[in-house]
Amino acid sequence: MTMYKLFDYQQKMVNEARQKLAHNDKGVMLISPAGSGKSVVIAEIARLTTERGNRVLFMVHRKELIEQMTESFKQQDVDMNLCTLMTVRRVANRLGKLPKPGIIITDETHHSRAKSYQKVYDYYSDVPRLGFTASPWRMNHKGFTDIYDDYVEGPTVQWLIKHDHLAPFHYYSPVLTDFKSDKLKTNSAGDFTESSIDEALGKTIFGDVYQKWQKYAKGQKTIIYCHSIEYSKSVADYFTKQGVKAVHVDSKTPSAERDQIMQDFKDGKILVLCNVDLISEGFNVPDCSCSLLIRPTKSLVIFIQQSMRCMRYVPGKTATILDMVGNAIRLGTIPNDDINWDDYFHGKYENEQVPGIVTCPYCYNVFFRKDVNRYYVVLREPAKEGKEIEKEDIDEELPKESPPKKLEDLRRQRLLARVVECEQCGNPAEIVLSLPMSQNNHKGKGEAEYQDINTSEGRKRWLAQLSTSHTRNIARIYDIFTARKELGIPNSSGKQVNNPLFSTFSVLMHKSSKHTISEKKLHQLADHLEKDYAYVHGQYVWASNNWHFEDHDQLDLTTQLSKDFY
Structure with missing residues (x-):
């Protein structure tokens, strides 16, 4: 040798x-x-x-x-x-x-x-x-x-990637649809309990895991990290039923069988290998190009070992890391982070600061916020007596349920914004906004008083002042009416909003030449409300049967609505 x-x-x-x-x-x-x-x-x-x-x-x-x-x-x-x-x-x-x-x-x-x-x-x-x-x-x-x-x-990892000692990677975090992170509970060792992970994941994740793997890593040799033997076996069984050669292995698998499974995976006879904390430290399969994480963890060690297992260098290879339980955001890092290990070695990191990790809401790419990828758009001029608005860094993020897709959408909203573009798809992955509490509300020295839109109250105020005429996003329209109702802010006609759901239907039916709402949009609203589609559809049918549209161009929506809706 x-x-x-x-x-x-x-x-x-x-x-x-x-x-x-x-x-x-x-x-x-x-x-x-x-x-x-x-x-x-x-x-x-x-x-x-x-x-x-x-x-x-x-x-x-x-x-x-x-x-x-x-x-x-x-x-x-x-x-x-x-x-x-x-x-x-x-x-x-x-x-x-x-x-x-x-x-x-x-x-x-x-x-x-x-x-x-x-x-x-x-x-x-x-x-x-x-x-x-x-x-x-x-x-x-x-x-x-x-x-x-x-x-x-x-x-550093970044240096090793640059000099062809580790594979470059794409990090995606399309969190599982039914993942309930609020159910996670910590054990005495500091990580999540197995029972709470069971509850957070639920019993219907397997199809979701498979579909996201198909979208982001189809055909790639993949290691899947699970939190329990039961889940690992179920994931392997589901993939196998879809025609993908997948095998589960754990510490209780007989030694000879385990060695054969590992060899078959290295030889390409197995495409997907499911495990529980077994394949992390020291396991080396250079042509493995995907790590799929469905084990939520608070452990930086586990996260690094598992996420980087697919990054062994092979010329031309780009690794794919699929984080389906939000570990990157939870820990505030991804593999190419330049971590200050001196603090960790000396045990001086009790008050850890989460760095600028951004998850794109469109393609789910996860990346570090960079100065070169950052610019500002001043969309609302301060009142004459106000001080010039400074383009400050605002670290809080706008909730991403329905971020504007284009800068034109931001300009219509007339707000001060910072936009971070996704490195992968180019869409605005992070939009940071600040909202004046009042256009004419100034402090003693003439400085405009701004309210952070990332607070619950700030977001409501921001939504309440948006116009429903500038969007066809059904979830956004519903949120606007909900905010107006909760803040007691009337519509332009002076009517109070008592039922955001019916107000939303009225706006969308008014925008449609046939006074209808598509099935796709109703499904989107059902998902947004976390209600069954049948419930939302039933309410829509009732509304469409009871609303009467007259002259479409001259219709005053607010005054035409039945009193039953308010």
């Missing part, structure tokens, strides 16, 4: 680790992204150690990773007679029986706060240690300075 030839960035990590290890008592952590080749760096350090006659103790939490690392050691010509490779549990149970190492190497060392690791470290307190991880993060926000004196940081 030919030895690995380290890339420059890998050799740099080896050199820095050896230098820092020489000047620290406890040891050094090495931080490098998933897929950057940490196993090669580990094997090279082990080779250099055994070459000098020193023993290596390598440990990690899963036996599959021991098998992979053994192969890497052999390929790098490490003297295996001077190496002990075991799971941390086996090492902890054999203390005093194993030969004393000259160095302890721990892979996936973000787990090293566990009692089994601490037992080993305490026993070999005078032995220097090296720890490797893609994410030095713990749910309890504790750092690692009691385990390691210092750290070496490898290249």
